[in-house]
Amino acid sequence: MRAFFWTLASRVRGIFRSRALDDDFDREVAAHLEMLTADNIRRGMTPDEARRAAVLRFGGPAQIKEQQHDDRGLPFIETTLQDVRYALRSIVKYRAFSMVAIATLAIGIGAGTAVFGIASAVLLRPLPYQDPDRLVRVFETNPLRGWTRNIASPANYADWKKQNTVFTDVAAYEQFSSNGSGAADVFLTGVGEPQGLKALGVTGSLLSVLGTPPLMGRTFTDDETFEGKSRVAVIGYGLWQSAFAGDPAIIGRTIALSGRTYDVVGVMPRGFFFPGRDVQLWLPVAYQPSVFVNSRRPHWLGVVARRRPGVSLPQAQDAMTSIARGLERQYPDTNTQMGVRLENFHDSLAFEPRPALLMLSGAVGVLFLIVCANIANLQLGRAVTRARELSIRRALGAGRGRLVRQLLTESIVISAAGGVLGLALAVAANAVLARAAAAALPLFADVRVDRSVVLCAVALSLIAPLVFGVLPALASSAPERLSDRGATSSRSTGALRSLLVAAEVALSIVLVVGSMLLVRSLLRLQDVDPGFNPDRVVAFTLTLPGARYPNQQARLLAYSEIERRLREQPGVQSVGASSTIALRGYTWTGDSTVEGRAQTDYERELRHQSVTPDYFKTMGIRLLEGRWLDDRDRVGQPLTAIVNESLAKKYFRGADALGKRITYGRPIDKSPWVTIVGVVADAKQDGLDKAAQPAVYNNIAQQMQTPLTFVMRTSVPTDSAIAIARQQVGAVDKDLALTEVTTMQAVVDESMGDHRFRTTLLSAFAGIALFLAALGIYGVLSYFVSQRSRELGIRLALGAKRPALFALVIGQGIRPVVTGAIVGLVGALALTSVMQSLLFGVQALDPPTYAMALALLGTIAITACAVPAFRATRVDPLVALRDE
Amino acid sequence: MGESKSEILQGTLDLMVLQTLEAMGPLHGYGIARRIEQVSEDALQLNQGTIYAALLRLQQRRWISASWGTSDNNRKAKFYAITRAGRRQLAEETANWSRIAGVIGRLLRLSER
Numbered sequence: 003m004r005a006f007f008w009t010l011a012s013r014v015r016g017i018f019r020s021r022a023l024d025d026d027f028d029r030e031v032a033a034h035l036e037m038l039t040a041d042n043i044r045r046g047m048t049p050d051e052a053r054r055a056a057v058l059r060f061g062g063p064a065q066i067k068e069q070q071h072d073d074r075g076l077p078f079i080e081t082t083l084q085d086v087r088y089a090l091r092s093i094v095k096y097r098a099f100s101m102v103a104i105a106t107l108a109i110g111i112g113a114g115t116a117v118f119g120i121a122s123a124v125l126l127r128p129l130p131y132q133d134p135d136r137l138v139r140v141f142e143t144n145p146l147r148g149w150t151r152n153i154a155s156p157a158n159y160a161d162w163k164k165q166n167t168v169f170t171d172v173a174a175y176e177q178f179s180s181n182g183s184g185a186a187d188v189f190l191t192g193v194g195e196p197q198g199l200k201a202l203g204v205t206g207s208l209l210s211v212l213g214t215p216p217l218m219g220r221t222f223t224d225d226e227t228f229e230g231k232s233r234v235a236v237i238g239y240g241l242w243q244s245a246f247a248g249d250p251a252i253i254g255r256t257i258a259l260s261g262r263t264y265d266v267v268g269v270m271p272r273g274f275f276f277p278g279r280d281v282q283l284w285l286p287v288a289y290q291p292s293v294f295v296n297s298r299r300p301h302w303l304g305v306v307a308r309r310r311p312g313v314s315l316p317q318a319q320d321a322m323t324s325i326a327r328g329l330e331r332q333y334p335d336t337n338t339q340m341g342v343r344l345e346n347f348h349d350s351l352a353f354e355p356r357p358a359l360l361m362l363s364g365a366v367g368v369l370f371l372i373v374c375a376n377i378a379n380l381q382l383g384r385a386v387t388r389a390r391e392l393s394i395r396r397a398l399g400a401g402r403g404r405l406v407r408q409l410l411t412e413s414i415v416i417s418a419a420g421g422v423l424g425l426a427l428a429v430a431a432n433a434v435l436a437r438a439a440a441a442a443l444p445l446f447a448d449v450r451v452d453r454s455v456v457l458c459a460v461a462l463s464l465i466a467p468l469v470f471g472v473l474p475a476l477a478s479s480a481p482e483r484l485s486d487r488g489a490t491s492s493r494s495t496g497a498l499r500s501l502l503v504a505a506e507v508a509l510s511i512v513l514v515v516g517s518m519l520l521v522r523s524l525l526r527l528q529d530v531d532p533g534f535n536p537d538r539v540v541a542f543t544l545t546l547p548g549a550r551y552p553n554q555q556a557r558l559l560a561y562s563e564i565e566r567r568l569r570e571q572p573g574v575q576s577v578g579a580s581s582t583i584a585l586r587g588y589t590w591t592g593d594s595t596v597e598g599r600a601q602t603d604y605e606r607e608l609r610h611q612s613v614t615p616d617y618f619k620t621m622g623i624r625l626l627e628g629r630w631l632d633d634r635d636r637v638g639q640p641l642t643a644i645v646n647e648s649l650a651k652k653y654f655r656g657a658d659a660l661g662k663r664i665t666y667g668r669p670i671d672k673s674p675w676v677t678i679v680g681v682v683a684d685a686k687q688d689g690l691d692k693a694a695q696p697a698v699y700n701n702i703a704q705q706m707q708t709p710l711t712f713v714m715r716t717s718v719p720t721d722s723a724i725a726i727a728r729q730q731v732g733a734v735d736k737d738l739a740l741t742e743v744t745t746m747q748a749v750v751d752e753s754m755g756d757h758r759f760r761t762t763l764l765s766a767f768a769g770i771a772l773f774l775a776a777l778g779i780y781g782v783l784s785y786f787v788s789q790r791s792r793e794l795g796i797r798l799a800l801g802a803k804r805p806a807l808f809a810l811v812i813g814q815g816i817r818p819v820v821t822g823a824i825v826g827l828v829g830a831l832a833l834t835s836v837m838q839s840l841l842f843g844v845q846a847l848d849p850p851t852y853a854m855a856l857a858l859l860g861t862i863a864i865t866a867c868a869v870p871a872f873r874a875t876r877v878d879p880l881v882a883l884r885d886e
Numbered sequence: 887m888g889e890s891k892s893e894i895l896q897g898t899l900d901l902m903v904l905q906t907l908e909a910m911g912p913l914h915g916y917g918i919a920r921r922i923e924q925v926s927e928d929a930l931q932l933n934q935g936t937i938y939a940a941l942l943r944l945q946q947r948r949w950i951s952a953s954w955g956t957s958d959n960n961r962k963a964k965f966y967a968i969t970r971a972g973r974r975q976l977a978e979e980t981a982n983w984s985r986i987a988g989v990i991g992r993l994l995r996l997s998e999r
Contacts, residue, residue, distance in 0.1 A: 004971075005947035005948070005949075005975075008946060008947055008948045009943075009946040009947055012945070012946040013946065026964075027938075029962070029964075030915065030938075030963075030964045031935075031938075033914070033916075033957075033961060033962060033963045033964070034914075034915050034916045034934065034963075036961065037914075037916045037957070037961065037963070038916060038934070040959075059933070059934055060933065060934045060935045061933025061934065061935040061936065062933075062935065063935065066935035066936070066938060066939075069939065070938055070939070070942060073939065073942055073943075074942060
């Protein structure tokens with residue numbers, strides 16, 4: 003074993019000192035022969051005889067030297083190194099080719115690696131939990147309410163937890179809003195300046211279901227779910243470092259959050275998140291036990307469970323479905339048609355971005371293939387100019403295998419250079435991409451360069467030479483190829499190159515059609531009327547801590563005072579507030595009864611908002627009918643509401659909504675009547691691409707939901723507006739902090755962020771693809787013209803007209819383009835239909851898009867052909883004939 | 887084969903080189919080749935060059951070491967010397983060799999009967 007190791011070490015060293023060792027051995031052999039010759043002379047031979055006899059006795063010094071050389075090093079590696087040296091020389095020699103090849107590879111590999119980095123951050127990198135594959139998300143489904151993946155009610159959650167036998171445990175966390183992680187704002191006081199934090203309410207079992215051991219301390223116990231035992235907190239690593247400077251004695255320390263005190267019982271490790279990276283600490287939900295028995299109507303819990311070992315997801319789904327059926331029978335009032343849907347937890351987090359990420363991964367794969375096809379094409383073109391060099395090497399005894407090996411080594415060296423450059427590009431672009439992708443990715447995604455990203459670049463660099471190197475190496479080392487004067491051989495290479503161009507065109511068409519569909523979607527989306535005017539409106543959320551603002555009256559007073567003060571500030575044109583602002587989803591929904599309907603005929607999922615009367619004016623939401631809310635609509639007065647257009651259309655089925663009455667409940671609930679006093683235009687809620695749902699606006703003086711988000715239309719710059727807001731809020735209560743400070747324009751932009759991100763990326767890919775395809779077309783046609791210049795010259799000499807020659811060459815160049823375009827269109831038809839879910843306002847089979855893509859490609863192809871075609875008409879017959 | 891001059895097994899040549907160096911002290915390649923020929927009383931006649939394959943093998947395993955020196959008649963030559971690891975190996979191989987030789991001898995005697 004030792005001997006083997008020493009031998010290997012010595013052989014490796016031998017590779018690097020091969021010349022010195024060769025010289026050394028030469029001298030040793032010379033000395034040996036001299037001594038042998040001298041002995042022979044002493045025995046009486048003549049010097050000549052003696053020398054000959056010595057060589058004979060020694061036994062072929064040349065072979066022995068050769069053998070010794072091979073035994074000293076590792077011949078395989080040495081040959082490879084020799085090939086690499088040779089490759090480097092030829093890379094320098096064919097500089098133009100090498101630079102184009104390396105640059106395009108760098109783009110292909112860089113783009114592939116960058117997209118892989120994003121996709122892997124969302125789809126592949128394992129979640130930081132124990133056995134994350136066994137974690138499932140449990141949703142409520144209900145066709146009556148249009149739910150496919152809804153949050154659960156506490157009582158249903160409690161029954162699932164109690165009745166199931168397929169999970170080791172079930173846990174829940176609060177998800178009050180459809181927007182973001184569902185984390186609430188809390189205020190940490192007593193540690194420096196008061197600061198707003200994102201806290202998530204969880205049941206005692208949540209962190210233990212996830213199974214990540216805390217870095218310090220412990221996680222929650224089941225008991226701590228309930229009010230009375232719930233003043234405990236588990237904090238994240240980031241918060242521990244930022245707010246507490248990594249205090250090692252943090253466990254047991256008491257902290258004040260929004261006026262209540264909590265004992266820190268645990269710190270989670272670095273890299274842990276749940277369910278998004280915005281959440282900084284976890285607090286028990288602190289409910290009365292009765293909530294888990296009685297609250298079956300409202301839904302606000304995200305439910306996570308851990309499958310027992312040996313229970314598959316479908317088995318768990320079946321078991322849970324039968325539990326849901328039981329609950330449906332037991333509670334027909336609330337659970338009619340209420341089912342459950344189980345999803346792998348990771349899949350549930352990545353649900354929304356998945357289609358776009360898969361599409362982009364596919365697109366970047368196509369781009370990679372185009373890059374490879376392009377390089378193969380260039381290599382074939384170069385093979386002709388190299389034919390003489392290769393034929394000499396062959397004449398000197400290099401077999402075909404040896405030539406292929408050497409050509410492939412060249413490809414690998416080029417690919418390695420491209421890979422290194424590509425990885426550098428991907429790393430450099432990582433920060434920019436991560437920021438651009440932020441709006442398109444879920445809150446847990448952490449786009450960074452990790453080992454898998456580097457491995458991806460390495461893998462692509464290894465795959466690339468197989469794709470672009472093998473075919474040209476085989477073609478250019480083929481024996482007949484070595485004739486160097488081959489009309490016949492150039493024809494077969496020409497056919498191969500045309501095929502490659504056709505492939506490039508076909509693949510490009512797919513990308514171009516895809517990106518045009520996305521661009522048209524984005525344009526449609528930008529044209530959508532959001533239903534409000536985002537211009538110069540800043541927004542911020544204000545949470546009033548329950549400890550100091552215990553009742554509606556105190557809260558109303560504080561909010562009204564803040565609104566009044568802000569309104570009086572110079573530069574502020576209008577101020578309003580609402581519990582939910584446009585494009586930020588929704589928080590409260592419920593059943594609703596329209597006056598005069600049958601007992602069983604009622605509406606579901608009506609969206610509620612509490613607003614101050616000036617909210618509409620500030621946001622620029624148009625009044626269609628009736629009047630605005632005002633001071634008449636206060637406590638003690640008849641309940642009134644403004645409804646949106648969707649509600650007016652849907653609930654009243656064509657009749658006028660004004661003056662009609664509805665309740666916030668089912669007919670049997672006998673809720674108080676609310677009179678509709680106005681109808682406003684729809685403001686988009688879930689996104690510009692989603693239809694607005696029926697919604698009702700109440701004056702906060704009659705019905706208040708908190709927290710409120712203030713909107714402020716100003717004539718001053720955003721920064722000054724925010725400063726004004728901070729100052730006035732501080733004047734009312736110095737412990738209040740503004741959260742989610744933004745502008746409505748930013749909200750609108752953000753809502754299009756995912757569309758914009760994928761459109762930008764795919765368009766960039768399509769652009770590069772077109773450029774490469776044009777390069778391919780140009781290269782092949784230029785070669786054609788240079789090879790046929792003699793023929794063209796003869797034609798000219800025989801009286802052919804130059805325009806006819808121009809047309810001839812263009813026709814030659816266009817032929818593979820047409821073939822490729824036909825194949826590409828068929829491919830695009832097949833592939834883009836899976837894109838439908840990513841489109842808005844455009845059909846995947848949109849004929850104008852296809853026509854435009856073809857026109858674009860046609861223009862580019864003809865431009866690429868025109869230069870060589872023009873050159874063909876400039877051929878001087880005399881020169882062309884003399885050349886041969 | 888049928889010739890009286892035997893082909894030499896690779897391992898055997900290595901063993902002979904080691905034994906030579908152990909017995910004679912540092913020697914150059916030519917000296918080793920001469921010595922082996924003398925000891926075998928010319929029963930073994932090798933292409934002297936093949937000795938270098940063995941010398942390289944042994945060097946790579948660090949059983950012998952090499953350095954340039956001057957020969958008796960004032961020529962530059964490369965001298966080889968056995969190392970400690972080489973001695974250990976030699977002892978092992980010698981034991982091995984005698985054991986196998988014993989076994990084969992017995993086997994041959996048995997089949998003669």
